[in-house]
Amino acid sequence: MAQHVKRAFKYRFYPTDEQAAALSRTFGCVRLVYNLALEERTHAWYGEQRRVSYLQSSAALTEWKKTEELAFLAEVSSVPLQQALRHLQTAFGSFFAKRSKYPRYKSRKKSRASAEYTRSAFTWRDGRLTLAKMTTPLEICWSRPLPEGAEPTTVTVSRDSAGRWFVSLLCEDTIAPAPATGTAVGIDAGITSLVTLSTGEKITNPRHERRDRGRMAKAQRELSRKAKGSNNRERARRKVARVHARIADRRRDFLHKLTTRLVRENQTVVIEDLTVRNLIKNHTLARAISDAAWTELRSMLEYKCAWYGRELVVVDRWFASSKLCGACGTICGKLPLNVREWTCDCGSVHDRDVNAARNILAAGLAASACGDGVRPQRESSRTGRSSVKQEAQRVTAGIHRL
Numbered sequence: 001m002a003q004h005v006k007r008a009f010k011y012r013f014y015p016t017d018e019q020a021a022a023l024s025r026t027f028g029c030v031r032l033v034y035n036l037a038l039e040e041r042t043h044a045w046y047g048e049q050r051r052v053s054y055l056q057s058s059a060a061l062t063e064w065k066k067t068e069e070l071a072f073l074a075e076v077s078s079v080p081l082q083q084a085l086r087h088l089q090t091a092f093g094s095f096f097a098k099r100s101k102y103p104r105y106k107s108r109k110k111s112r113a114s115a116e117y118t119r120s121a122f123t124w125r126d127g128r129l130t131l132a133k134m135t136t137p138l139e140i141c142w143s144r145p146l147p148e149g150a151e152p153t154t155v156t157v158s159r160d161s162a163g164r165w166f167v168s169l170l171c172e173d174t175i176a177p178a179p180a181t182g183t184a185v186g187i188d189a190g191i192t193s194l195v196t197l198s199t200g201e202k203i204t205n206p207r208h209e210r211r212d213r214g215r216m217a218k219a220q221r222e223l224s225r226k227a228k229g230s231n232n233r234e235r236a237r238r239k240v241a242r243v244h245a246r247i248a249d250r251r252r253d254f255l256h257k258l259t260t261r262l263v264r265e266n267q268t269v270v271i272e273d274l275t276v277r278n279l280i281k282n283h284t285l286a287r288a289i290s291d292a293a294w295t296e297l298r299s300m301l302e303y304k305c306a307w308y309g310r311e312l313v314v315v316d317r318w319f320a321s322s323k324l325c326g327a328c329g330t331i332c333g334k335l336p337l338n339v340r341e342w343t344c345d346c347g348s349v350h351d352r353d354v355n356a357a358r359n360i361l362a363a364g365l366a367a368s369a370c371g372d373g374v375r376p377q378r379e380s381s382r383t384g385r386s387s388v389k390q391e392a393q394r395v396t397a398g399i400h401r402l
């Protein structure tokens with residue numbers, strides 16, 4: 001069965017001076033409205049334990065536009081402002097459901113500048129996109145085609161810290177199912193290699209990453225030498241942002257190729273629930289983990305498995321996947337991180353990462369076969385976080401022989 005999904009297609013575009021000015025103004029208004037509404041909600045919540053609804057915020061926005069000092073809000077399209085309030089509503093929804101922290105103010109420098117336009121706020125004709133309050137269509141670089149006959153339902157315009165402009169078009173798309181396969185794969189998040197598969201394959205970090213990192217260090221050194229507030233500093237900051245952007249782009253591209261391949265080749269994909277927060281305390285790992293972009297990889301696997309009708313099993317990382325002998329089931333007492341290969345008492349020789357990936361696969365398959373009946377046995381799972389909202393099936397297998 002082909003699946004109908006909502007899918008975002010993101011492109012770069014080059015605004016005219018006029019468009020750039022209008023969009024910058026819109027971004028500023030979006031941020032202001034978000035922050036004002038957040039401030040109001042914060043007063044209500046911490047002052048009187050009162051919740052402000054989206055409708056109340058929306059009514060407040062109408063009032064702000066009538067005041068002298070905020071009258072300029074009426075000069076930009078009203079839709080992105082409304083959308084900002086919706087986003088705030090979503091952020092509070094997650095906060096009240098204890099899924100995330102209290103919403104934070106948007107910063108002019110640090111937050112990504114963006115504006116979201118729904119169907120009534122743009123026209124889409126013959127593949128040309130014109131936003132509300134603009135007279136000319138955006139000049140978009142169509143780096144890949146939109147699906148045949150696709151009509152965007154939502155359009156998000158943004159500018160990153162490197163000064164590049166992007167437009168993201170949310171469209172309905174039809175995904176053809178991938179041919180069924182009988183294979184399963186376990187994936188271990190790596191330290192020396194990006195990921196290791198249970199097949200024994202090791203996937204290293206993208207080719208350019210090391211050189212990019214060198215460039216990054218250089219750009220940052222230069223930035224630190226520039227006087228605060230100077231033009232030179234601004235130029236150096238741009239340079240850092242550009243290097244950052246390129247690293248992120250290359251990595252994302254790489255992860256897309258990798259995850260598509262893994263999902264197409266396998267019916268079941270087993271990953272571990274790597275609690276980055278716990279590992280990040282170890283500073284030698286911190287960098288490797290952020291580089292490895294495990295979170296990004298995982299979210300790609302989640303939606304791609306859903307698209308192609310594959311099963312994604314998430315195994316709680318509480319069993320010692322790298323210390324557990326995949327052959328006899330005993331646990332090697334001590335295994336410092338620098339030990340890449342070890343020999344079990346039973347005589348098996350293990351590559352640390354491959355062994356871990358195999359154990360993850362075995363745990364995932366065992367749990368998957370038991371169905372949903374497998375409950376987390378760990379104490380903290382019973383009490384806290386693990387009573388989850390994850391779409392992926394979450395399971396925990398025992399330490400017993402796998």
Ligand SMILES: [Zn+2]
Pocket residue numbers: 325326327328329330344345346347348
């Ligand atoms: Zn053994």
